[in-house]
Amino acid sequence: MGFPGVWMTESESMIYRVVPKCACSTIGQIMYYSDHGRFFDGDIHDATEGLHKWSLDHSQGPIERAVQSHDALTFTCVRNPYARILSSFFDKIAGIQRNGRRYRGNLVPQLVQRYGIDVGSPENGFQFDQIASFRRFLLFARDTIRFRKPMEPDIHWSAMSGHISTFIVNGGRYDRIFFTETFDEGMGQVLAESDTRVALDLADVPRFNESEGHGPKRAHRVSDYFDDLSRHLVWEIYKDDFQLFRYDFNNPDNKMPLAEVDLDEVHAKLGR
Known part of the structure; x- marks a missing residue:
C-alpha cells in the first residue's frame, strides 16, 4: 500500500502526511519554499516538480527510503472536527x-x-x-x-484519524502532530527541528486557500x-478525532484543543 498522501521536500528535510482541510496548501507551499526559496506558482496540489509526492512514480522510492530510515522530521496537522x-x-x-x-x-x-x-x-x-x-x-x-x-x-470529510492511520499502519512514525488553530507555533517547531535549505519567517507566509x-x-x-x-x-x-486530538465535543464554539496530542497514544490506537 505504501504511503498515500505523503509529501516530502526534495532535500528530504521533512515528511508530511497530508490531511485535507487542515492547512495542507499552506504547509505544502512552506515545504516547497524551504527547498527553493520561492513559493510554487499555482496550487501546490498541482505541482509535479520541486516536491516529492507519493502520487508521483519517481517520488515513491525516495519517500519509502526516508520513512523507513526516519532521518527526516515527520509530521502532520489536525483541525477541530x-x-x-x-x-x-x-x-x-x-x-x-x-x-x-x-x-x-x-x-x-x-x-x-x-x-x-x-x-x-x-x-x-x-x-x-x-x-x-x-x-x-x-x-x-x-x-x-x-x-x-x-x-x-x-x-475532505473523511475522518482525520483515517488519513493519519495509513502512515502508521504501513510503518511510519510521526515526530509531531500540531493544530491548525495554533499553526504558527506548531509549524515553527517543525521548521526549527528540520534541516532546511532556505530559512523563512512564518509571519511573512500568506495563507494559501484556493477556494477563498x-x-x-x-x-x-x-x-x-x-x-x-x-x-x-x-x-x-x-469520535476518534475528538478523543485522539483533544478537541472539545461539548462546545462547538470552542475551536481550540483541550490538551496536546499524545503521540504514543495515537501510534498505539491508529497502528492496529
Missing part, C-alpha cells in the same frame, strides 16, 4: 472551485435531488438556508462514511449549525 466539516461544506459543496465549476461535477446536483440540499448560486449571491442545507449535507457525509452510499467517502472568495461566507456561529441530531452524527463520524 466541527470547523473542518463546516469548511468542507462551504468549500466543496456550496462553493465554486478554482476551475469555475462545482466540485466533482454532478455531486451537487445529486445532493439537491437525493438530500434536498440548496446551495444557492453566484447569480443570487449564494442566498440559501445555510443551517438546513449543512445539516442535510452532514447526513450525506455520514452515509458515505458509515455505509459507503451513495458514494465512497470523500477525502469563490463561494458563500459562513453566516452563523459554529454551534448554530449543530443541533442535537447533528452533534450525534458528528460524534458517530469523528
Whole structure:
C-alpha cells in the first residue's frame, strides 16, 4: 500500500502526511519554499516538480527510503472536527472551485435531488438556508462514511484519524502532530527541528486557500449549525478525532484543543 498522501521536500528535510482541510496548501507551499526559496506558482496540489509526492512514480522510492530510515522530521496537522466539516461544506459543496465549476461535477446536483440540499448560486449571491442545507449535507457525509452510499467517502470529510492511520499502519512514525488553530507555533517547531535549505519567517507566509472568495461566507456561529441530531452524527463520524486530538465535543464554539496530542497514544490506537 505504501504511503498515500505523503509529501516530502526534495532535500528530504521533512515528511508530511497530508490531511485535507487542515492547512495542507499552506504547509505544502512552506515545504516547497524551504527547498527553493520561492513559493510554487499555482496550487501546490498541482505541482509535479520541486516536491516529492507519493502520487508521483519517481517520488515513491525516495519517500519509502526516508520513512523507513526516519532521518527526516515527520509530521502532520489536525483541525477541530466541527470547523473542518463546516469548511468542507462551504468549500466543496456550496462553493465554486478554482476551475469555475462545482466540485466533482454532478455531486451537487445529486445532493439537491437525493438530500434536498440548496446551495444557492453566484447569480443570487449564494442566498440559501445555510443551517438546513449543512445539516442535510452532514447526513450525506455520514452515509458515505458509515455505509459507503451513495458514494465512497470523500477525502475532505473523511475522518482525520483515517488519513493519519495509513502512515502508521504501513510503518511510519510521526515526530509531531500540531493544530491548525495554533499553526504558527506548531509549524515553527517543525521548521526549527528540520534541516532546511532556505530559512523563512512564518509571519511573512500568506495563507494559501484556493477556494477563498469563490463561494458563500459562513453566516452563523459554529454551534448554530449543530443541533442535537447533528452533534450525534458528528460524534458517530469523528469520535476518534475528538478523543485522539483533544478537541472539545461539548462546545462547538470552542475551536481550540483541550490538551496536546499524545503521540504514543495515537501510534498505539491508529497502528492496529
